[in-house]
Amino acid sequence: MAETKKKGFGDLISLTSEAFNASTAEKEQREEEQIPKMLSNRQSVYRVPLSMIKPDRFQARFLLPFELREAFFRQEIDWEETVRKWMALAEQDRLIRREIEELIALGDSLHDTGQIKPITGQVINEDGHEVFKMLTGERRFWATAFQAVRSGQKDEPYVLAIIDNQPSLEKQIAENMAYKALTPVGKARAAARIVLESNGILPNETLDEYSYFRQVLNVRLSDETKDMLLKTLQLERTYYGRLMKFFELPQDLLEICDRAEMPERVLREIMQYDAKYWPAAVRYYAEHDGRTYQDVHAYLERISGREKTRKVRLPADPATKSARSLKRVFLNLEDLPQEDKLGSIADALISEVAPEDARRMVGQMEQLTEAMKVRISNLK
Numbered sequence: 001m002a003e004t005k006k007k008g009f010g011d012l013i014s015l016t017s018e019a020f021n022a023s024t025a026e027k028e029q030r031e032e033e034q035i036p037k038m039l040s041n042r043q044s045v046y047r048v049p050l051s052m053i054k055p056d057r058f059q060a061r062f063l064l065p066f067e068l069r070e071a072f073f074r075q076e077i078d079w080e081e082t083v084r085k086w087m088a089l090a091e092q093d094r095l096i097r098r099e100i101e102e103l104i105a106l107g108d109s110l111h112d113t114g115q116i117k118p119i120t121g122q123v124i125n126e127d128g129h130e131v132f133k134m135l136t137g138e139r140r141f142w143a144t145a146f147q148a149v150r151s152g153q154k155d156e157p158y159v160l161a162i163i164d165n166q167p168s169l170e171k172q173i174a175e176n177m178a179y180k181a182l183t184p185v186g187k188a189r190a191a192a193r194i195v196l197e198s199n200g201i202l203p204n205e206t207l208d209e210y211s212y213f214r215q216v217l218n219v220r221l222s223d224e225t226k227d228m229l230l231k232t233l234q235l236e237r238t239y240y241g242r243l244m245k246f247f248e249l250p251q252d253l254l255e256i257c258d259r260a261e262m263p264e265r266v267l268r269e270i271m272q273y274d275a276k277y278w279p280a281a282v283r284y285y286a287e288h289d290g291r292t293y294q295d296v297h298a299y300l301e302r303i304s305g306r307e308k309t310r311k312v313r314l315p316a317d318p319a320t321k322s323a324r325s326l327k328r329v330f331l332n333l334e335d336l337p338q339e340d341k342l343g344s345i346a347d348a349l350i351s352e353v354a355p356e357d358a359r360r361m362v363g364q365m366e367q368l369t370e371a372m373k374v375r376i377s378n379l380k
Helices: 009-032 066-073 079-090 094-113 138-151 169-179 184-198 209-218 223-233 237-248 251-259 264-271 275-287 293-303 318-331 341-350 355-379
Strands: 046-049 119-126 129-136 158-163
Touching: 066 079, 066 251, 079 094, 079 138, 094 138, 094 251, 119 138, 129 138, 129 169, 138 158, 169 184, 169 223, 184 209, 184 223, 184 237, 184 251, 184 264, 209 237, 209 251, 237 251, 237 264, 251 275, 264 275, 264 293, 275 293, 341 355
Parallel strands: 119 158
Antiparallel strands: 046 158, 119 129
């Protein structure tokens, strides 16, 4: 790919303004002829070469593989060399290969139909050079890079960008979730960064991602931060604590969990076992699509030596079988969308039930609670 000289952001204005004005002049003329007139505060759009762009290393959704992040973000390798190394990794890793296939498809679409949605960010000065620090749009950045490398493009590629004069973490997280829901690991990163920045702990380029996010384990939640977590991620205090436990995993395993889109229930199950079994269990889940919580549980029981031959059991009566459904309700309680989760269960249980029957149910549930406590104490 041809060598290009470094450009300042001022050069980009002259490079893009003529093309931008030409493309909108005819549209503006048509709009002036319409009644009533529509007014809009249009933001300037710039063509920014990839070499000027610096993605946010500490955002919730990771794209760049763990093996390449340090070298790229420390500018030891450029975007072109990164893409080539990335494709080499994909030859041996199906999860990385799946991610690249999505980026290639996006890159082909951007090439064929054009980039409709600009990336956003701010221009900053680093070591005397102007850099476009990207807030949103990392997938478009890497998709453009893959398309350029695969097509053998000679000139340095660029992406369309707008300046965001009021950047915020909330905007970035909303953009991450607009593409698709964050994985449990991605949601843990988003929550950790909200808490850290609320306490004045900003990303530091001297720290890697793992070291930065793990600082959240030493930070207490304020009421304001709890409100922000609820507003931005619909995250309650109890659920937040469970997500933060994931940072006990080493970063390379966290990335596999993230890239495999491992469900939270599977992650929690793995972490209930001794840490020496975590690597094998994480890789077992990631090896093939379609593996379930039950598969991982059985695998962990087997490798930990806790697997026991089950005794033959007589068929349970209908009432006992129904109790298993109730068990699933309570184990998955946190997944309910309602804020008053127990209240919604209570409403479902007593709806269309006579008052005397409802009181009888409460008495039986109190007895059931005592019976469960006895059995739990016998397990110790």
